[in-house]
Amino acid sequence: MIRELFSDSFALKENYLTGIDARIKLPFIIAAMCVCVSCLKGALPLTIAAAVFCFLGSIKIPLRVMLARVSAPLGIAIMVVFLQVFFSGKSPIIKIQLFGHTLVGYKEGLELGLLILCRVIGSVSLIIFLSMTTSLDKLLAAARYFKVPATAVEITMLAYRYIFMLFEDVSIVRQAQKMRLGYSSPLKSLRSMGELAGAAVIKAYDQSLAIQEAMMLRGYKERMIYSSAPPYTRKDFVAAAIFSAVLSALLLIAHYSV
Amino acid sequence: MTNPIKKRLFAYFLLSASCFLIFTDTAFAMHISEGILPLPWAGLWFLIALPFLIKGVVDIKKKAKENASFKPLLGLMAAVIFVISCMPVPVPTAGTCSHPAGTGISAILVGPVMSIFITSIALLIQALFLAHGGFTTWGADIVSMGVGGSFAAYFAFKILRGLKANLFISGFIAGVLADWVTYIITSFELALALHGTKPLGPLFTAILAAFIPTQLPLGILEGFLTAGMIVFVSKRRPDILAALGVIKETALSKNKGAIARWVVILFSLGLSVSSARAENKWSGVDESVVEKVAQEHGRSALTPFINTDQGDLLLFVFLLAGVFGGFVLGYLWRKLFVEKDGLKHDTGTIQR
Structure with missing residues (x-):
């Protein structure tokens, strides 16, 4: 499950959404996110989320994967809803007796909390859309196109490339520690976890020296060489037009529904 | 409140x-x-x-x-x-x-x-x-x-x-x-x-x-x-911490320098003592003071219980001490000179 959640395996499959250039998707997703977090009604982010889940469903992304990704931010968002209910507003809707004190929940707070919840659902669904339809190398190429510093792109690439390797190594060491009863008591667990982190650091350091040698042998000089961005295709222009139309329509709906 | x-x-x-x-x-x-x-x-x-x-x-x-x-x-x-x-x-x-x-x-x-x-x-x-x-x-x-x-x-x-x-x-x-x-x-x-x-x-x-x-x-x-x-x-891997500048190399180099100085001093002292003994220039406290006072009071030295001057006994005792000392030092080498200072060898090249 963690592999499905984390890797960009879905983004590497060929379909009509993965075929759209990341340079088109990235600005629209960021624009849609800004719309989501600044809207004053919950309907717009929920519509965006529904549309995103429909699109992702059409390319056969399992619902459980989408829900698993949404669940973690939702937990925090629900906590925020409760805090808003009891800390914002003027019109009481609920009173709770707790340890001799009355906590008052307010209508305005509930509305604001639910709005934040909707914003979270909408924005997170957009991130899921981006990560499920665009592999990281394409996203980083798009980032280079938009003049993000090469150093940042390069280090992100290296980090992403070696996360999986480190995961494997850490899993092997952890399994070996478990087999040797390294987690049989709280004290042993603490010690084992420290050693696990230490083993990861040692592995990372050795690997970085090996990478440097390998890169030098392949002609690396201070920075990676990137190929020039491919030209936009007709499909990209169509996608840009559709995204613009959908975003404008949603904005208009939101504007007139207020 | x-x-x-x-x-x-x-x-x-x-x-x-x-x-x-x-x-x-x-x-x-x-x-x-x-x-x-x-x-x-x-x-x-x-x-x-x-x-x-x-x-x-x-x-x-x-x-x-x-x-x-x-x-x-x-x-x-x-x-x-x-x-x-x-x-x-x-x-x-x-x-x-x-x-x-x-x-x-x-x-x-x-x-x-x-x-x-x-x-x-x-x-x-x-x-x-x-x-x-x-x-x-x-x-x-x-x-x-x-x-x-x-x-x-x-x-x-x-x-x-x-x-x-x-x-x-x-x-x-x-x-x-x-x-x-x-x-x-x-x-x-x-x-x-x-x-x-x-x-x-x-x-x-x-x-x-x-x-x-x-x-x-x-x-x-x-x-x-x-x-x-x-x-x-x-x-x-203390070399990693040294290369990243988390622990300082000077700690080890200082210690190494001090150890080297002590080894040189002790070695030179040992050399000078042995050469002096060989030339019979110096006599020990036992001979020059204790024996002299004892003789003045009519007491003479007894034959040693274990006479190390006989045969190669002294050499054998030194050999035993050397073997034992070498074994102990070798066994505790890491604790004394490596782990204590957190530096084993410096192969890293990265400096923060």
């Missing part, structure tokens, strides 16, 4: 903490989720984080010119922070699992500015692939976890090392502070964005209180994790 306010805060604490525990199966509360911050606050936190990122990029470029393996090292460190922050740590008080921040480790190893930079990369990958944190909350998360956590850990570690605290204690305090400072800043960021027209203080207290059941013990666990890591690396 008056009693009703205390009661009210306690009630809010219980409510918010229980909400937090009920709704977060695994406490991924290290980051502010996507969509929670309104756009102006998201922009402001990003602007605050931006100078640190620019400084990071500039420093990396400079270091990469001096040392080509610096960029791969940072990439790998970002991967380590990501992996460590995915390690499930059971939090007994909450009955749930949480995850460490890992910024304490990175701040100790590569310094606070680089730590902020690699934390931002780890946060970006987490936001993209695990939906922990987000794009619009990226700046706020960098400020809390990267800036707050890294600087707290780095200064705590440096100050404690300056006060001659050992690696375990320094690492532990650095890890604890990295975690707790992150949560304090996260609570502040959330409270600032959400307090609306109400006063900031009570909401900040309530959010902070909501984090306490998981983050108080988690901070301590993170302290143990950081301390365990640094001690483990210092025992197994």
